[in-house]
Amino acid sequence: MADTARTRLQQAAVDLFGERGFDSTTAAEIAARAGVTERTFFRHFADKREVLFDGQAVLLEALLAAIDDIPPDAPPLGTLFRAFRSVCPLLDANRPFSEPRQAVISATPALQERELAKTAALAAALAQALRARGVPDDRAAFAAQIGMAVFAHVTVDWLEKSEPGLTDRLDRAEQDLKTLL
Amino acid sequence: MADTARTRLQQAAVDLFGERGFDSTTAAEIAARAGVTERTFFRHFADKREVLFDGQAVLLEALLAAIDDIPPDAPPLGTLFRAFRSVCPLLDANRPFSEPRQAVISATPALQERELAKTAALAAALAQALRARGVPDDRAAFAAQIGMAVFAHVTVDWLEKSEPGLTDRLDRAEQDLKTLL
DNA sequence: TTCTTGCTTGTCAGTCACTGACATCGGCTC
DNA sequence: GAGCCGATGTCAGTGACTGACAAGCAAGAA
Known part of the structure; x- marks a missing residue:
């Protein structure tokens, strides 16, 4: 990763937030x-x-690119799960x-709020991608919301405990979801 | 509604936010x-x-009270929808x-963020209520998230256009959901 | 080389959200 | 009336965020 001011700021931020907490760290200190x-x-x-x-922007791009490579006759939720699996190496x-980073978020309500917003935005973008593949509006929004909820849940769990791996967790989640519906 | 400082502040806030927008209104002006x-x-x-x-706090209390009055053998999502219907008069x-209020929120990203957080909190509380009725953990969380998503969607639509009424919209949403699952 | 253009950063002053500490006031109880 | 308590006012301070302007620096045109 290039050593730009931007990346240095991000690294300094996680470090300081981890040491003193989000609220007790000023933007000036990070800078x-x-x-x-x-x-x-x-x-x-x-x-x-x-x-x-x-990172959310990068993740979104990767997901959209992955969806592009999936044959358009695949079912909506199946498409999303294949896309999720394809970004596991990235994660x-x-x-x-x-x-x-996730540890800091889990400890800070203000950051959880932002995370919810980012997740919602991601879900909206995925819904749009599904619509572009011919999935009807309602179904697209519904599938995207379910898919994102599961994906978010899985990744957070995985960040707390690295085993089992992401793809295994996704497999299991997809199975659980199928039996539940 | 009692004319307390609190209620006057809320009314002044919606008024001013409506006139000038959230960002261009200072807390001092509201006060x-x-x-x-x-x-x-x-x-x-x-x-x-x-x-x-x-209002979210009031809504939550009403929903929990409503759930208490529903026989515990009802299915999770059905329970939630009955609870939602019972708070329609309140809404x-x-x-x-x-x-x-919703018009201001729709125009202000910062407020949409907060709304997502409130909705998530409500979903978590509903999930907890379902668990207390014997619904297993996963199912409770799942049902609560689906239910809240639908409920939020319905109420926002209804606030934009008052016809059809809330209960009718909920009926239709529940039907749509059943055919979708 | 030199000039120019554009991107990144520094500097400074200002607004406003939000907080802690302390004083005041009105009602309530004893 | 004395004392208590909850709601409010006052004041000073911190820190997030912004706009305006200047300075440096690299790449390409002249």
């Missing part, structure tokens, strides 16, 4: 550890929380960053 | 219109957004306040 000014922090991130949620690679 | 100090505002509401989300009565 100082990253070797830049507070003003620069806010040029890269819209607000103090956002510094932890940069695996990011674990060293994601794990402490 | 001034309500005839109190900014400090008093923050004694009643944890933050500027919270002034719009007081109907609150419409004069809720409608402009």
